[in-house]
Amino acid sequence: MTVCIIGGGIIGLCSAWYAAEQGFDVTVLERGPESGDSCSLGNAGMIVPSHFVPLAAPGMMAYGLKQLTNPESPFWIRPKPTKELIDWGLKFMQSATQEHVERSAPLLRDLNNLSRAEYERLAEAFGNEFGLVKRGLLMLTKTQHALDEEIAMAAKARALGIPAEALTPEETAQLDPAITMDVAGSVYFPNDCHLAPGKLVAGLTKRLRERGVQIIYSAAVTGWVTTRGRVSAALTPAGQFEADQFVLAGGAWSPEAAQGLGLSLPMQAGKGYSLTLENPKQLPELCSIFVEARVAVTPMGGTLRVGGTMEIAGNDLSVNPRRVAGIVKSVPRYFPAFSEDDFAGLTPWSGLRPVSPDGLPYLGRPAKWSNVVVATGHAMMGLSLGPVSGKLVGELLADQSPSIALELLSPDRFSSASKG
Numbered sequence: 001m002t003v004c005i006i007g008g009g010i011i012g013l014c015s016a017w018y019a020a021e022q023g024f025d026v027t028v029l030e031r032g033p034e035s036g037d038s039c040s041l042g043n044a045g046m047i048v049p050s051h052f053v054p055l056a057a058p059g060m061m062a063y064g065l066k067q068l069t070n071p072e073s074p075f076w077i078r079p080k081p082t083k084e085l086i087d088w089g090l091k092f093m094q095s096a097t098q099e100h101v102e103r104s105a106p107l108l109r110d111l112n113n114l115s116r117a118e119y120e121r122l123a124e125a126f127g128n129e130f131g132l133v134k135r136g137l138l139m140l141t142k143t144q145h146a147l148d149e150e151i152a153m154a155a156k157a158r159a160l161g162i163p164a165e166a167l168t169p170e171e172t173a174q175l176d177p178a179i180t181m182d183v184a185g186s187v188y189f190p191n192d193c194h195l196a197p198g199k200l201v202a203g204l205t206k207r208l209r210e211r212g213v214q215i216i217y218s219a220a221v222t223g224w225v226t227t228r229g230r231v232s233a234a235l236t237p238a239g240q241f242e243a244d245q246f247v248l249a250g251g252a253w254s255p256e257a258a259q260g261l262g263l264s265l266p267m268q269a270g271k272g273y274s275l276t277l278e279n280p281k282q283l284p285e286l287c288s289i290f291v292e293a294r295v296a297v298t299p300m301g302g303t304l305r306v307g308g309t310m311e312i313a314g315n316d317l318s319v320n321p322r323r324v325a326g327i328v329k330s331v332p333r334y335f336p337a338f339s340e341d342d343f344a345g346l347t348p349w350s351g352l353r354p355v356s357p358d359g360l361p362y363l364g365r366p367a368k369w370s371n372v373v374v375a376t377g378h379a380m381m382g383l384s385l386g387p388v389s390g391k392l393v394g395e396l397l398a399d400q401s402p403s404i405a406l407e408l409l410s411p412d413r414f415s416s417a418s419k420g
Contacts, residue, residue, distance in 0.1 A: 004243035014390025031220035042349035044296035050189035054359030072326030074294035091357030118387030137192035274307030293330035374411035
């Protein structure tokens with residue numbers, strides 16, 4: 001049987017990998033050119049079992065609205081409301097409840113844990129060419145207030161079976177002595193990992209081709225051929241592609257393709273930025289997150305990547321210098337060996353994360369189409385959840401029971417039909 005996957009980012013490539021493992025004949029359609037730069041390449045490269053709280057959590061929308069006047073803030077919504085943004089915002093507010101967080105936490109834990117296990121399997125199969133490092137993650141705080149909040153979060157993590165340990169500044173320094181830190185303390189999540197996303201995407205692409213998977217570039221889906229509840233072909237500038245089954249994994253551009261199928265997948269693009277120092281003054285061994293600044297820092301080989309922000313501004317990849325400045329200014333506050341001048345002249349990378357209103361991915365078969373699987377909307381956890389998403393897609397394509405229950409991830413959960 002043939003499978004056509006829409007999207008060549010980490011979710012699409014992992015879906016292709018596991019579909020090929022199931023014995024399917026796979027074609028991947030990627031909207032960008034082969035020389036392009038997908039959202040999967042410039043991110044922080046973190047695998048995060050520690051991240052069990054969805055983006056839609058109590059206080060997040062209020063925080064975003066409060067930051068509207070500060071273009072350097074970690075979370076910013078461009079004040080140009082559209083009908084789609086207003087609809088998404090209302091759904092976000094409805095989802096941002098403690099009940100939603102408590103219901104989602106065990107699912108996010110299970111997804112991330114299984115994805116981590118699959119990354120270990122891929123690292124063994126690939127000779128760990130993408131640099132998987134299993135040293136954990138440090139949540140670094142500047143203030144006692146933030147540390148107290150992180151310690152409370154660590155207690156919730158342990159209640160879910162996720163190891164977490166509060167550390168003093170001295171204990172933090174002992175855990176990663178290669179980097180000078182100025183912090184009030186930290187919380188350490190030993191099960192988190194990091195890797196080099198560019199090498200991961202390149203390795204997956206190479207091995208998929210070796211397995212006979214076709215990857216077609218400059219092939220944005222512009223329409224569909226459908227008959228009696230089934231999709232028979234995807235229409236693109238590169239031609240018409242027929243298949244027995246289709247997987248919609250187009251990241252931030254998924255809603256456009258979904259609209260052509262009559263699917264409701266509310267989503268906003270959450271733009272993030274990163275900068276990579278090729279020869280950093282110091283190189284930590286662990287990845288870390290600056291809690292107050294909401295900035296992620298990851299060693300990748302001999303380089304150091306610094307990234308962050310969640311900018312809701314449409315499908316726009318342009319770089320906002322004020323957003324980048326907010327990231328750069330945070331680094332010396334936590335890592336005093338660095339200065340803002342260290343980042344002068346670097347070209348910022350930008351990428352669009354696909355953000356659903358409830359902070360959970362869309363993963364499953366929509367009721368309207370018997371031969372379509374949706375796998376998108378992973379927000380900031382696309383790389384972390386890549387392998388588990390691909391594994392679940394492969395199981396759905398093969399009509400197998402999924403390894404993890406998918407009810408909360410239904411692609412129909414925001415459609416009017418699903419509400420009766």
